[in-house]
Amino acid sequence: MKQFFKENYKIIIICLSVLVVAGVGSIFVNLGMDWYAGLTKPTEWIPNFVIPLVWSVIYLLFAIILSILSKQNLLTKKTIYLCVFNGIFNVLWCLVFFTLNQLFIGNIIIIINAFIGVFLLISLSRIVKSIYLYYGCMSYCFWSQHH
Numbered sequence: 001m002k003q004f005f006k007e008n009y010k011i012i013i014i015c016l017s018v019l020v021v022a023g024v025g026s027i028f029v030n031l032g033m034d035w036y037a038g039l040t041k042p043t044e045w046i047p048n049f050v051i052p053l054v055w056s057v058i059y060l061l062f063a064i065i066l067s068i069l070s071k072q073n074l075l076t077k078k079t080i081y082l083c084v085f086n087g088i089f090n091v092l093w094c095l096v097f098f099t100l101n102q103l104f105i106g107n108i109i110i111i112i113n114a115f116i117g118v119f120l121l122i123s124l125s126r127i128v129k130s131i132y133l134y135y136g137c138m139s140y141c142f143w144s145q146h147h
Contacts (some may be wrong), residue, residue, distance in 0.1 A: 018066075032101065086120055
């Protein structure tokens with residue numbers, strides 16, 4: 001068992017980090033759902049049940065992609081930092097937008113996170129050799145800017 005953790009600690013940290021971002025973000029979103037339900041949305045808006053399903057799949061795929069890259073020793077410090085900042089800004093946006101109901105500050109945070117997402121995508125494009133992994137990374141980076 002000790003050998004398993006020694007060989008896989010990076011993957012365990014990645015998976016736990018993704019779970020923390022998803023879990024804390026989800027808590028903030030759920031706290032603001034009554035407020036969100038009262039907002040006027042376009043008639044072509046995504047049904048509410050789709051968003052958590054898509055986010056679950058995206059977080060799962062991103063954890064798998066990062067785990068594969070980690071196992072192959074391809075994650076750079078820059079990419080790790082960008083992932084951490086992206087996760088922090090995702091959670092911060094959920095807090096500010098849903099829980100605190102601050103639209104303007106939420107927009108500023110999402111714009112900052114869009115730039116982080118672009119830098120993350122560029123960083124990943126330099127290390128990801130598989131087109132499927134790259135598309136998985138792209139879907140996360142783009143979807144994270146269109147909650």
